[in-house]
Amino acid sequence: MQEFTKLTGVAAPMPLVNIDTDMIIPKQFLKTIQRSGLGKNLFDEMRYNPDGSEIPEFVLNQPAYRDAQIIVAGDNFGCGSSREHAPWALLDFGIRCVISTSFADIFYNNCFKNGILPIVMPPEVVEVLMEDARRGANARMTVDLESQTVTTSDGQSFPFQVDSFRRHCLMNGLDDIGLTLEKAASIDGFERDLATLRPWV
Amino acid sequence: MTAPRTLYDKIWDDHVVHQSEDGTCLLYIDRHLVHEVTSPQAFEGLRMTGRKVRAPEKTIAVPDHNVPTTEGRDTKIDNEESRIQVEALDKNARDFGINYYPVSDIRQGIVHIVGPEQGWTLPGMTVVCGDSHTATHGAFGALAHGIGTSEVEHVLATQTLIQKKSKNMKVEITGSLRPGVTAKDITLSVIGLTGTAGGTGYVIEYCGQAIRELSMEGRMTVCNMAIEGGARAGLIAPDEKTFAYVMGRPHAPKGAAWEAALAYWKTLYTDEGAQFDKVVTIRGEDIAPVVTWGTSPEDVLPITATVPSPEEFTGGKVEAARRSLEYMGLTPGQKLTDIKIDTVFIGSCTNGRIEDLRAAAEILKGKKVAPGMRAMVVPGSGLVRAQAEEEGLAQIFIDAGFEWRLAGCSMCLAMNPDQLSPGERCASTSNRNFEGRQGRNGRTHLVSPGMAAAAAITGHLTDVRDLMTAPAEPA
Structure with missing residues (x-):
């Protein structure tokens, strides 16, 4: 997993609430058996006409935001389906950070497994960041996981909270499975107890 | 302790x-x-x-x-x-x-x-x-x-x-x-x-x-x-x-x-x-048969209600409701029971079990789907399908004009060939009414199996209680 420490980049404003994972990556692109290559279909139905041409109004099609690395979004981003294809598509496009007032649980988890930092901010802060994002490509936001701050293009800085274990894994690009397998003895012990306590499992 | x-x-x-x-x-x-x-x-x-x-x-x-x-x-x-x-x-x-x-x-x-x-x-x-x-x-x-x-x-x-x-x-x-x-x-x-x-x-x-x-x-x-x-x-x-x-x-x-x-x-x-x-408490008696009008599962109203206006909401939901209504092709004030339906889908992990098929068949018994209606039942498993055939439910669906399918997720997420066309409107027993969920620009109204069956018969969203024959209230 790609590590995340500090990122300075363009932020795309997406003020819509309840952006669901069907919007982020529609089901026709879930038929892949790979993780890569989904970036071109990120937000597919909002981004392209049925004939494949771009919808110019869509934020990521606007020249200022084509290289966005951050999304500032409305409430409850990533709701719906558990598809990890959603963070895969975001990452493949180049998005490394999403900021919203709230995230759906499974999407939030999935981000951390893929080197994407989801940041929860209070509504009034999201509003300030949304305004900053609207300034386009010249307004570059800085997200610093070390100091746990987001800084706008004009220097306003806002702190954010993140789980310490997840922060550690993200900053060091750690593989969860490897970490868990270090506790194999505990799992063995649990399974031995289980065989006595709940043998039907 | x-x-x-x-x-x-x-x-x-x-x-x-x-x-x-x-x-x-x-x-x-x-x-x-x-x-x-x-x-x-x-x-x-x-x-x-x-x-x-x-x-x-x-x-x-x-x-x-x-x-x-x-x-x-x-x-x-x-x-x-x-x-x-x-x-x-x-x-x-x-x-x-x-x-x-x-x-x-x-x-x-x-x-x-x-x-x-x-x-x-x-x-x-x-x-x-x-x-x-x-x-x-x-x-x-x-x-x-x-x-x-x-x-x-x-x-x-x-x-x-x-x-x-x-x-x-x-x-x-x-x-x-x-x-x-x-x-x-x-x-x-x-x-x-x-x-x-x-x-x-x-x-x-x-x-x-x-x-x-x-x-x-x-x-x-x-x-x-x-x-x-x-x-x-x-x-x-x-x-x-x-x-x-x-x-x-x-x-x-x-x-x-x-x-x-x-x-x-x-x-x-x-x-x-x-x-x-x-803690959230709801009185069971206060719950009515409901239907979704928008593109989020929270967009829920009793079937007796009318399509809401975006101004009834606050914050980001105002814009979301405006977008939903445009996507769904609905006008504020319109009666929900006046909304015409093209397709009915009964199935999914939400409502694809035997009891769901019984509830729908109960409403459909001896009736036909509305002219032009595309209606589909997709049992949740091969065993549910077999049981429904044994109980005679399959025949009720087929006689009413439903397609009787093999088991799968089907039109709940439309990854297989079962999809809505742009603008096609579906009363669905599934779980998500998101934009494009059942097919690009398809329009989904989430309902119970009985409500789906009722819509199939009348051709529009319908209060299932209007089609129930048995004496409703216990003596």
């Missing part, structure tokens, strides 16, 4: 393998369900790292999401990408030695219907699957939730999941439901009240008389949509109905093991005095 605990607390405590100082836990997983769409990359990850499936006997796979629901699919799937995914699951199941129900097996079906049907899902278990509707299994008093593909790989390799505990939320439905009101109306009404993020950070325990009075099928419908309310999982404490449902299923314990299991299961309830962080 220990402090009073909720049902969630108890199941959680019994599955903690390791707890770190910051509260991060390694949780043991009793059952891992797998389907073809969210697992290929996870198995590939195992191969690349030379890892094995730690507990193949606790891992159950079935293709459901993009299998066609028409005859001949066991020999040929036309869509190449779908075929590759199903073949990948065949191979992964074989290579890693996990339990498997291929397309040709009568027990194949939607993973969340197959699990309970085969007795894999039991009270007090932890159950995960790379699918958000894993919440369904909570109906058995099992802690069940969806995970991403990275976590699928993690569970395959370690039989555990890294988790932090959620908060406890109680949703109580008091009293009894009125005639024509179903489990689907309960679960949609709760989401309508709390919103799609109302459950975020919580595990919900559903309780109260109206929940107790539901069958296991109904309870599965309620828990299935806990995720649409943002909750990690939904739970219902097991009772005699649960035990009766589980008993005798192929993978349920037998003999002395059954007795031991039963003794344990009877301890699975929320203790008197246990604390909930959030």
Whole structure:
């Protein structure tokens, strides 16, 4: 997993609430058996006409935001389906950070497994960041996981909270499975107890 | 003496393998369900790292999401990408030695219907699957939730999941439901009240008389949509109905093991005095047959209502409602019962069980679908399909003009050929009315099976109570 420490980049404003994972990556692109290559279909139905041409109004099609690395979004981003294809598509496009007032649980988890930092901010802060994002490509936001701050293009800085274990894994690009397998003895012990306590499992 | 605990607390405590100082836990997983769409990359990850499936006997796979629901699919799937995914699951199941129900097996079906049907899902278990509707299994008093593909790989390799505990939320439905009101109306009404993020950070325990009075099928419908309310999982404490449902299923314990299991299961309830962080109470009598009007499962109204105006909302929801109404092609003030329907879909992990088909057939008996109506029933599993045929339900659907399909997820997410065309409007018993969910620019109204059947007959959204023949109120 790609590590995340500090990122300075363009932020795309997406003020819509309840952006669901069907919007982020529609089901026709879930038929892949790979993780890569989904970036071109990120937000597919909002981004392209049925004939494949771009919808110019869509934020990521606007020249200022084509290289966005951050999304500032409305409430409850990533709701719906558990598809990890959603963070895969975001990452493949180049998005490394999403900021919203709230995230759906499974999407939030999935981000951390893929080197994407989801940041929860209070509504009034999201509003300030949304305004900053609207300034386009010249307004570059800085997200610093070390100091746990987001800084706008004009220097306003806002702190954010993140789980310490997840922060550690993200900053060091750690593989969860490897970490868990270090506790194999505990799992063995649990399974031995289980065989006595709940043998039907 | 220990402090009073909720049902969630108890199941959680019994599955903690390791707890770190910051509260991060390694949780043991009793059952891992797998389907073809969210697992290929996870198995590939195992191969690349030379890892094995730690507990193949606790891992159950079935293709459901993009299998066609028409005859001949066991020999040929036309869509190449779908075929590759199903073949990948065949191979992964074989290579890693996990339990498997291929397309040709009568027990194949939607993973969340197959699990309970085969007795894999039991009270007090932890159950995960790379699918958000894993919440369904909570109906058995099992802690069940969806995970991403990275976590699928993690569970395959370690039989555990890294988790932090959620908060406890109680949703109580008091009293009894009125005639024509179903489990689907309960679960949609709760989401309508709390919103799609109302459950975020919580595990919900559903309780109260109206929940107790539901069958296991109904309870599965309620828990299935806990995720649409943002909750990690939904739970219902097991009772005699649960035990009766589980008993005798192929993978349920037998003999002395059954007795031991039963003794344990009877301890699975929320203790008197246990604390909930959030409580929502709804009177069962106040719940009406409902329908969604927008593109979020929280856009719920009684069928007797009218289409709302964006100005009735606040904050970001104003713009969202405007966008929804435009997408759905609806006008504020329009009566919901005036909305014309092109297609009816009965099925999904929400409403694809035998009781759902019985409820729809009851309304359809001796009637025909409206002219031009495209109507489809997709049973949740091959066994549900066989039972419905035996009970004569299939014939009622066919006589009414419904297509009688093979089991799968089908038009719930339209990954297979069952899709809506742009502008096509569907009354659907599924769980998501998102933009494009059932096909690009397709329009979805979520309803109960009875309401779907009623719309099929009249050609517009309809109050199912208007079509109910039997005397409604008990004497």
